[in-house]
Amino acid sequence: MAKALRNVSDSEIKLLSIFHKVVARGGLSAAELDLNIGRSTISRHLKDLEVRLGVTLCHRGNSGFSLTPEGMEIYEASIELFDALNRFKGRANDIQENIKGVLRVGFCDKVVGNPNSHVPKAIRNFSTEYPNIHIDIHTQQLNTVENRVLSGDYHLGIVPIHRHTSSLQYNPLFVEDMSLYCGLGHHLFGKEEGIDEELMNNVKLAAMDMNSPNQQVFNRLNLKRSATAYDQEGIALLIQSGEYVGFLPDHYARHFVNDGVFKCIDSKTYSYQCQFAVINCKSNKPTRMAQELLRHLTASHTAREKLYAL
Known part of the structure; x- marks a missing residue:
């Protein structure tokens, strides 16, 4: 009989992160590129996590990938864990005098080149003011950007508005x-x-x-x-x-x-x-990094609208 998990160390968090990514991508093959490790290594890490937790998390093999009921519970708990860790890192970074960290932003394709978009100007102004922040840009489909903003994977998203989701805050841009x-x-x-x-x-x-x-x-x-x-x-x-x-x-x-x-x-x-807008998750207060980029995005587009109105 497996022993109860008394402590959650860095090694367990790493294994949970791999498991979380595999589930989010729908299987081992789909997660290979994101994790930058092979399927056999991923499978070995999942087996290690199962041994430590004392439960079977998923079925994997020729028949495909699927979660067990216990695996689903662990996955849902891991979402809560990583959300809490992200909030902690955000708050820890916010209290520092000089903001630093990684700011993850999701985009839909072909935003560049739109004469109505002043996102590049906003990024330039933001990066000049906060040179220690690393901006991580992800170009994805609309639904993916929305889901990753909701999950906390992305701090902000810039998307076309096609329907209003009550869990998201929309700030129109262009x-x-x-x-x-x-x-x-x-x-x-x-x-x-x-x-x-x-x-x-x-x-x-x-x-x-x-x-x-x-x-x-x-x-x-x-x-x-x-x-x-x-x-x-x-x-x-x-x-x-x-x-x-x-x-x-x-x-x-x-x-x-x-x-x-x-x-x-x-x-x-x-x-x-x-209409394109910048979105953030309502349930999680934006980090100071996200708030500052949001401020620059809004200011860049508002200034242009005022110029056209003159």
């Missing part, structure tokens, strides 16, 4: 202009008139795999998804094939349009604006 595009060789390429609802009902639409603002738009317009991509680069590739239409940020599509390989379809009907 808008992104989106339009529907087709590629060279598509039967709508260069067609200026006669694009009606019946014609659009027969096009092949390439769309993102997640619930997003453009999904809400194409549902409202009764467009049917025929291909799926996981980022804007994938949408652009499908459009470039000449078989699909898809929504892209205008600033990103501009160079394709200038090269004569993309055309915007009926910009009035099939265009919309997407």
Whole structure:
């Protein structure tokens, strides 16, 4: 019979961290890159943790990865543990005269290049004021950024607003202009008139795999998804094939349009604006680092809005 776990040392915390990452990624293979260790080593660490805890945490093998009931309880407890550790580190860093530490921020792709976005300016001002803070940028899908802000993995996220989640605080920053595009060789390429609802009902639409603002738009317009991509680069590739239409940020599509390989379809009907915001978790007070970057983000975009209003 296994002995009760009397103390939680650094070694147990390290093993729990590996277990937490494996569960969060859905298996050993998916966690390999994040952990930078092989599957056999990960499996050995999980076995070591099971021996120390005296329970079987998960089933792993050819049949796939799944948690046992005990493993689920340990995983939920580990979330509470790492949340507490992150809050402690944040508060410890906050009380120091010179703020330092790692600030993790999640982004959705293709924010760079948007003329309405002044995130680079905010980061420059923030880094100048706080040179001892290491900024850790993660570019992910919208749902992933939201979930990791909620879990505490990211201090802040910059995302398009597609629905309001009660657990998140939203601070609007800038808008992104989106339009529907087709590629060279598509039967709508260069067609200026006669694009009606019946014609659009027969096009092949390439769309993102997640619930997003453009999904809400194409549902409202009764467009049917025929291909799926996981980022804007994938949408652009499908459009470039000449078989699909898809929504892209205008600033990103501009160079394709200038090269004569993309055309915007009926910009009035099939265009919309997407509001981007910086988000943080309501249940966890932002660390001083996060508060300061939030201040710079808000100031950079507010100043630009005032300039345009003059």
